[in-house]
Amino acid sequence: MTLTEHARYSWGGDEFLVVEIAPDMSLEANFVANSIAVGLEDRALPGIIDICPANASLLVRFNPDELAHDELERTVRELETEVKKAAVQELDTRIIEVPVWYNDPYTSETEQRFREGYHQRPEGSDLDYSAEVNGLANAEEFIRRHHETPWLVSMVGFVAGLPFLFQLTPRERQLEVPKYLSPRTDTPPLTVGIGGCFTAHYSVRGAGGYQMLGIAPAPIFDPGQTLADFSDFMVLFRTGDIVKYRPVDEAEYRKIQAEVEQGTYRYKQAPVRFSLAEALADPDSYNRSLLEALNG
Amino acid sequence: MADLLRALEVLNPGLATTVQDQGRFGYYRFGIPQGGVMDQYAAALGNRLVGNTAAEAVLECTYLGPQLRASADTVIAVTGAPVEVRVNGTAVAQNARFSLAAGDELSFGVIQGGTKFFIAVAGGIDVPEVLGSRSTYPIGKLGGFEGRAVQAGDVLPVGEPQASTLPQLDSVPAELLPSYDRELVVRIMVGLYDHKLTDEGLRNLTEAEWTLTPVADRMGLRFDGPGAAWRQEEQPFGAGQDPSNITDAGYPVGSIQIPGGTQPIVLHCDAVSGGGYAQAATVISADMDLFARMAPGPKCALCR
Numbered sequence: 113m114t115l116t117e118h119a120r121y122s123w124g125g126d127e128f129l130v131v132e133i134a135p136d137m138s139l140e141a142n143f144v145a146n147s148i149a150v151g152l153e154d155r156a157l158p159g160i161i162d163i164c165p166a167n168a169s170l171l172v173r174f175n176p177d178e179l180a181h182d183e184l185e186r187t188v189r190e191l192e193t194e195v196k197k198a199a200v201q202e203l204d205t206r207i208i209e210v211p212v213w214y215n216d217p218y219t220s221e222t223e224q225r226f227r228e229g230y231h232q233r234p235e236g237s238d239l240d241y242s243a244e245v246n247g248l249a250n251a252e253e254f255i256r257r258h259h260e261t262p263w264l265v266s267m268v269g270f271v272a273g274l275p276f277l278f279q280l281t282p283r284e285r286q287l288e289v290p291k292y293l294s295p296r297t298d299t300p301p302l303t304v305g306i307g308g309c310f311t312a313h314y315s316v317r318g319a320g321g322y323q324m325l326g327i328a329p330a331p332i333f334d335p336g337q338t339l340a341d342f343s344d345f346m347v348l349f350r351t352g353d354i355v356k357y358r359p360v361d362e363a364e365y366r367k368i369q370a371e372v373e374q375g376t377y378r379y380k381q382a383p384v385r386f387s388l389a390e391a392l393a394d395p396d397s398y399n400r401s402l403l404e405a406l407n408g
Numbered sequence: 409m410a411d412l413l414r415a416l417e418v419l420n421p422g423l424a425t426t427v428q429d430q431g432r433f434g435y436y437r438f439g440i441p442q443g444g445v446m447d448q449y450a451a452a453l454g455n456r457l458v459g460n461t462a463a464e465a466v467l468e469c470t471y472l473g474p475q476l477r478a479s480a481d482t483v484i485a486v487t488g489a490p491v492e493v494r495v496n497g498t499a500v501a502q503n504a505r506f507s508l509a510a511g512d513e514l515s516f517g518v519i520q521g522g523t524k525f526f527i528a529v530a531g532g533i534d535v536p537e538v539l540g541s542r543s544t545y546p547i548g549k550l551g552g553f554e555g556r557a558v559q560a561g562d563v564l565p566v567g568e569p570q571a572s573t574l575p576q577l578d579s580v581p582a583e584l585l586p587s588y589d590r591e592l593v594v595r596i597m598v599g600l601y602d603h604k605l606t607d608e609g610l611r612n613l614t615e616a617e618w619t620l621t622p623v624a625d626r627m628g629l630r631f632d633g634p635g636a637a638w639r640q641e642e643q644p645f646g647a648g649q650d651p652s653n654i655t656d657a658g659y660p661v662g663s664i665q666i667p668g669g670t671q672p673i674v675l676h677c678d679a680v681s682g683g684g685y686a687q688a689a690t691v692i693s694a695d696m697d698l699f700a701r702m703a704p705g706p707k708c709a710l711c712r
Contacts, residue, residue, distance in 0.1 A: 122599045124660025125690035130600055137646025137655045162436040164658040166682055167646065171658025173436060267656060269439040269682035272548040276656055283645065291648060291684075308684070309646045310656065315439075316547055335538075335550045347438040 115140055119192055121185055124171075127161075129184055131170040131192070137309055141168035142266045142278060143388045144195050146203060146352050151191040157184070165351045166267045167276060167310070201388040207262065207354040207406045209380040210313075213365040214255045214326035215239055218300045223324050226296040238323040242289045242306065257287055258325060259357035261399050263311055264386075265349045273315040273333035273347035277355055280402075281395055295321035302328040304357070313349075329360070329368035330377055339372065341379050354384065356406055382406050414531060414566035415479040416467075418558050419513065422474035427533050427552040427564070429465040431677065432541035439681045442661060443543035443551070446524050446626055446677060447700035450488035453580050454528030457485035457505045459572040464532030465542035467558075469525050473516030474558065476527075478508040482566065487580070488525035488700070490588060492517030504579035521588030523624075524700040534567035545678070586701055593709045594695050600663060601654060601686035609636035609669065613688055617707045618672065626678040629699055630671050631708065636688065637669040648684055656684040662691035664710070672710070674699065 120132040131148070134141040149165035152172065159179025164171040174184055195201075220237065227234035233241045239251035248254050263277035270276075279286050291307040296319060299305070303314040305322030312322050315333035332349060334342040341348060349355075360368070371377035384405045391398045418425075428451070431444025445451040445468050452462040467474070473491060485505050486493045493502050494515045500506045502525075508514060519525065535542050535553050544552025553562055602610060618631040638651035646655045652667050659665075659675055665685040666672045674691060676699055689710070702708060 122601075123597060123690075124600055124663050124687070125597050125692045127693050128660035128663075128690065130658070130660070132657070134644075135647070135655065136644030161433050164437040164681065166657040168655045169657040171436075171660065171682075173433075173660075267682060268437065269658060270680045272439045272545070272550070274439050308648050308656075316549075318547055333548065335548060335555070345438075347440075351437075 115144065115196070119144075121188075123181065126176050127173055129172040129174065129181070129188065131172075131188060132168070133170070134168045137168050137278065139264070139278065139280075139388065139391065142264065143201060143203070144192070145170045147195040147201070148188060148191045149351070150203075151195065152188065155187060157187060164269065166269070167278065203352045203386045204383070205352040205354060205386050206381050206383050207356060207402055208348075209356050209358050209406060210328060211330065211360045211364065211368055212259070212304050212326045212328050212357050213360050213362060214258075215251060216327045216362075216365070218327050219303050219324035222296070222298060222300055225298070226292070230292050230294050230296060232290060232293060239325060242287070242323050242325070245289055246287055254287070255325070255359065258306070258311070259359055262402050263355045263357070265351055265353040265355065266310070268347070268349055268351055270312070271316055271318060273349065275313050275332070275349040275353075275355075277311040277313070278309065279311070280354070280391060280399055289323050291321040292323070295319050299324070300327060302331065304328060327365075329365045330372050330379065338375050339377060348379070352386065354386065354402060356403060380406065382408070413480050414482060416482075416529065416564045416566060417477045417479060418474055418560055418562040418564065419477055420475035421558045421560055421562075422469055422516075423472040424470040425474045425558045426468050426544040426546070427465050427535050427542055427558070428468045428544060429542045430463055432539055432543050432545070432551065435539050436681050440539065440545065440548065440550070441678050441681060443541065443545050444677050445526060447488055447526070447586070447697040449697050450524075450586055450700070451526045451528070453503065453584070454485045454487040454526045455532075456574070457487070457503075457577055457580065458483050458528050458530040459569060459576070460528060460530065460532055461570070464528070464567070465535065466529075467527040467533060467564075469516070469527065470523055471519060473525065475513060475515045477513050478510060479563075480510045482508045483530035483569070484508055484514065485528045486525060487528065488586075489522035490520040491525050501579065503585060522701040522703060529566050530569040531567035534565040586697070588701050590705070591707050592698050592702055593711050594698055595692050596664065596689040596710045597692060598689045600660070600688065600690065602688040604638050604641075604651065604686050605688050606637045606639050609638065610688070612636045613664070613666070613672065614710060618710060620702050620704045620708060621671070622704045624699075624704065626676055628676055628679050629674045629702075631674070632671060635670050636666050636672065638666070638686070652686055653684050654686045656682060658682045659687065660690050662693065662696055663687035664689045664691070
């Protein structure tokens, strides 16, 4: 572990505890945040309202009339110690394949409306700019690098069901791009974007500051719960889910949209046990084993 | 209208009228905000006047109220921002219970302070609960009346009035009414990422006077003042280049972010649940209602 010995504990008014595992993003910090969240859920303390694991931190909302702040802090500190000294660090999760139409006309049209005053490079496209700042030859190269390795859902939030995803590859190979200078007021629903080292998957139409890469044909937030993948809950992603993007062309994008329309679309997915040690020790072969689980 | 015994028909929706209750809790981890009335105290007074529990859904009105027609005899109360309340064009008292007969029309004048007033009806606005709440979440098209602000032609169902064991209260005693002063003091707790502010920035945040700008709604309220600068330090991996950026994290409701070190933004009940701006302080829960009672312009101290 490269983490400091203790996380930083701070209070958001009288109802929120924030635990910053580390100021910088890493798989280890995310794993600790998620594991504390799972442990706290299991303890079922009365007075806990919400447990929100984030990228490298954890937010807990509680009712101070039912749960004393020092009791909450003591419990979370115990869990932090347990999680960090656990010999086997694993999460039971799943890998989901998400089709994306990269370089699509919908996000291209939107990004052209937000160039001057919003973007670092008003003359080009988001994909060209993202390729350039990563020292890659062109947009195609950036797209390949984006979908060739899996991503981990490191946080869900911002708006309903929106996942932040962290690329499962060593830091030196991770894609990293600046966010827009000033956020757009419009982003097409189901846009896949990238900002900092995170991919985000815009669940609903609205504001956004990430560079836009493409668009997905199937929903990730389904308040009507019309598709089978949403029969348990209206939000698809959970923190800890693993995502493999699969590039599709316009024909397949339309075909999947038609299946969504008919209510028959299912995401391809498989259960996996994610091992932090294996993922860190040999990322390339570990990623291959994750993809084998997905493709059977 | 046997199947719609109790309802309010929307003749004119007003500026932004939504169905809200005390809020939706337990789904913040999925990015679904708590929502709910922006002034819990004022809405609870309205529910109390009409014999409801505090949990019944009310209509939250912003600046310009709606014009409504009752489909049946109904008991109503209007609380919150001071506003002229009219029944068939004749003024009736605010913060007091009154009756509407079937066919009566309810309308409003211009508010005299604050931004939000509330219409409570005996039995509550009876839209279906979604994830345990009737509150409207417009971005997610979820809850409330079809997941959106009301529109002309909507027919809002009203629930069965309940028998209350509490003594009947005809009007709110003056000393219990909220204040709509032009100067409000909001109590905050410094913390979260305050160590990233410069010393002067932290002093400005907690000691300077801030003015509410017109950029204010249920998601957040932006304030103008002397600025509160962030320390120029090397940024951690994943956080983004600006000193006001952090590795994206959860946002407490009421937390204060200062993008670029210029204008503090207080996040309110419909705010995004997380993101990449550092927060330097959080408003205490007891003072969150005050933001519905502020109109743009007055001085506001954020007091530790």
